[in-house]
Amino acid sequence: MESYILVTGGAGYIGSHMTLALQAAGERPLVIDDLSTGRRDAIPDGVPLFQGSVGDAAFVGHIMDRYPIAAIVHFAASIVVPDSVAQPLDYYRNNTANARTLLDCAVKRGVPHVVFSSTAAVYGEPDRTPIAEDQPTQPINPYGRSKLMVxxxxxxxxHAHPFTYAALRYFNVAGADPEGRTGQSTPNATHLIKIAVQAALGKRDGLDVFGTDYPTADGSCIRDYVHVSDLVAAHLDALRYLRAGHPSITCNIGYATGYSVLEVIEVVKRVSGVDFPVRIKGRRAGDPAALVASNARARTALGWTPRYDDLETIVRHALAWEKRL
Structure with a gap:
């Protein structure tokens, strides 16, 4: 009997790109999503969708008993840092407790591999950049802590079971499928490039910049923006790596290049040809000044080779998707 790759959160932004990539690679994806932020129409034809929570052991167990699962790619989570500060228990339930339930179901059925969607937020305020995987993990918000616990x-x-995993610590994911099949569709998304292209298209009355008093060149936060298609390619590379019998691994996924918030806004204005209003506000809780990845491990161990390492390309793809919406 052929086996499946279980994609949790597969109707969401990154998960829907993953599902398309698995199909293209000849795999059989199967999706669990509660559709709280995901969209049913983001899942390609022929891919089974089960609507429910990965924290529901009976629901997940029933699916795993029915379909042989070769690996899990776990995206389902809450991701908004300020929300995690305001509602920490929601994040510890949805991100940490639900992952524990999913892992329990997987171990009981002998699922051998998990690729986990972690985050650069596990590093907190790093003492140096670019950040390497062996730097201390000292998250400064419940979002980062909820992921580090996983x-x-x-x-x-x-350590306890015949099981290997890849924890991929994402930096700032952006852009959309180059073929225009899926993209960031959450209406109240908090991703900077998403908000900026919405402002350029008149879907928002401008954009707020939270803090211009950081210790950076222009005072705004610096982030490493990675194209969603390159991020998904890293998941396929991680899956191949685990299936080849290699040991568990933790990798940063970013381009090792940082752009400030104000630089990103300038690129969006240039690509879109629209000069939208920008409002300077105070800092948000839980925002580090600079997060830039060292990606040497992902390139060397996983063989990851980014194809869209260009901010203008990322913005163009995000803008094209936003127009389609």
Missing amino acids: EWMLGDVA
Whole structure:
């Protein structure tokens, strides 16, 4: 009987790109999504969708009993840093407790591999950039802590059971499918490039910049923006790596290049040809000044080779998707 790759959160922004990429690679994806932020129409034809929570053990167990699962790619999570500060228990339930339930179901059925969607937020305020994977993990918000706890669980499970994992620590994911099949569709998304292209298209009355008093060249936060298609390619590389019998691994996924918020806004204005209003506001809770990845491990161990490492390309693809919406 042929096996499946279970994609949790597969109707969401990154998950829907993953589902398309798995199909293109000849795999059989199967999606669990509660559709709280995901969209049913983001899932390609022929891919089974089960609507529900990965924290529901009976629901997840029933699916795993019915379909042989070769690996899990786990995206389902809450991701808004200020929300995690305001509603920490929601984040510890949705990100940490639900992942524990998913892992319990997987271990009981002998699922051998998990690729986990982690985050650069596990580093907190790093003491140097670019950030390497062996730097201290000291998250400064519940979002980062909720993800780091899952990394700890994965490590302990891999120690106790015949199981390997790849924890991919994303930097700032942006852009959309180059063929225009899916993109960032959440109406109240908090991603800078998403908000900026919405402002350029008149879907918002401008854009707020949270803090211009950071210790950076122009005072605004610096982030490493990675194209969603390159991010998904890293997941396929991680899946191949685990299936080849390699040990568990933790990798940063970013381009090792940082852009400030104000620089990103200028690129969006240039690509769109629209000069939209920008409002300077105070800092948000839980925002580090600069997060830039070292990606040497992903390139060397996983063989990851980014194809869209260009901010203008990322913005063009995001703008094209936003127009389609």
